[in-house]
Amino acid sequence: MSKIRLLVHLGPMKTGTSAFAAHLSRRASAGTLPSSVIYPTGDLWFTPRGGIVKHHDLVEIAVAPLNVTGERRRNTEATPELLRERFSAIAAEASGRGGDVHVVMVCEIADQRATPELGKVLREYFDTVDFVIVARDQASAVRSLLGQQIRMWNRTDVVTLNSDDFASKHAALGSYDYSRLWDKWNVGSKDYTVHFVPYRDGAGTDDLSQDIFTAVGFGDFPHSPDLLGGERIHSTFSHRWMSILAAIKRWGLRLAAIPGALALGRWAFDVVVRQAHAEIERNSMRPRGTWTLSAAERSFIREVYRESNQQFRDKLGTAATNARWTEWFAYTLGTVS
Numbered sequence: 001m002s003k004i005r006l007l008v009h010l011g012p013m014k015t016g017t018s019a020f021a022a023h024l025s026r027r028a029s030a031g032t033l034p035s036s037v038i039y040p041t042g043d044l045w046f047t048p049r050g051g052i053v054k055h056h057d058l059v060e061i062a063v064a065p066l067n068v069t070g071e072r073r074r075n076t077e078a079t080p081e082l083l084r085e086r087f088s089a090i091a092a093e094a095s096g097r098g099g100d101v102h103v104v105m106v107c108e109i110a111d112q113r114a115t116p117e118l119g120k121v122l123r124e125y126f127d128t129v130d131f132v133i134v135a136r137d138q139a140s141a142v143r144s145l146l147g148q149q150i151r152m153w154n155r156t157d158v159v160t161l162n163s164d165d166f167a168s169k170h171a172a173l174g175s176y177d178y179s180r181l182w183d184k185w186n187v188g189s190k191d192y193t194v195h196f197v198p199y200r201d202g203a204g205t206d207d208l209s210q211d212i213f214t215a216v217g218f219g220d221f222p223h224s225p226d227l228l229g230g231e232r233i234h235s236t237f238s239h240r241w242m243s244i245l246a247a248i249k250r251w252g253l254r255l256a257a258i259p260g261a262l263a264l265g266r267w268a269f270d271v272v273v274r275q276a277h278a279e280i281e282r283n284s285m286r287p288r289g290t291w292t293l294s295a296a297e298r299s300f301i302r303e304v305y306r307e308s309n310q311q312f313r314d315k316l317g318t319a320a321t322n323a324r325w326t327e328w329f330a331y332t333l334g335t336v337s
Contacts, residue, residue: 004101005127025048044089120191132216135199145170159249159250160250195216244272313329
């Protein structure tokens with residue numbers, strides 16, 4: 001009998017989700033995905049919040065536990081009832097295609113905000129449910145997340161390139177704590193299977209995408225020429241431009257009480273962002289002075305997550321001895337630079 005199988009990339013953020021989702025979104029919109037693969041867009045999902053379709057509304061299926069900041073749910077147009085309507089539509093579309101069909105979704109915030117209840121609901125509509133959590137080394141993940149938030153004017157709580165403070169804050173929140181995520185999602189449920197996939201900075205998007213498909217037994221990822229060279233959705237600016245952006249944000253906060261100061265700060269911020277992008281375009285093959293963490297900062301982050309990573313390695317069991325995980329743990333535990 002043919003089966004409808006679902007793969008949900010749960011995240012975390014900064015683990016290649018945007019490039020993965022962008023590629024599948026484009027092919028779905030263009031109608032060039034194989035008939036055996038469905039990436040829900042258009043009528044099968046909700047209106048995207050940008051050019052890349054992701055499925056963050058999945059977290060609305062069940063009310064997540066309160067976190068340390070008191071956050072419980074995102075406010076979106078999606079209700080559990082509307083989500084069930086979408087699941088039914090996706091399943092109907094898959095059934096109409098005949099043969100085995102693979103449904104792929106991306107919800108990079110689900111690693112922490114969703115609960116295992118999500119798997120129970122999804123299993124009502126799909127023959128199998130596979131969750132994927134991509135484990136990126138924490139130094140690279142923290143650097144990428146800090147860089148992205150510095151480049152966002154509305155993230156007024158991130159106004160410095162101090163990665164030590166940033167890493168400590170996110171470690172306290174449970175971000176990139178794969179041992180904790182293992183315990184959260186491996187609860188003996190028969191509704192879904194969870195897979196952890198290793199990822200180190202420098203891996204190409206196409207390789208990581210294939211690793212995700214391979215982990216759940218989906219066969220070949222639907223590659224295309226626009227992905228094979230790798231793809232960066234969130235550009236990395238030079239240290240100079242990153243420092244200027246952080247300074248503008250700091251001064252904007254200090255002078256916020258002065259009429260017009262915030263508007264002027266936002267204008268200056270946007271000008272610098274455009275200049276930084278122009279520099280990347282001029283030097284796309286030879287980026288100069290790209291902002292990165294120092295050896296001391298990387299070492300600090302490794303120490304913050306050392307105990308968690310050691311516990312995670314133990315929980316993986318024999319899987320931790322394969323070549324990809326051996327390399328990952330050698331890097332995250334600091335036995336190689």
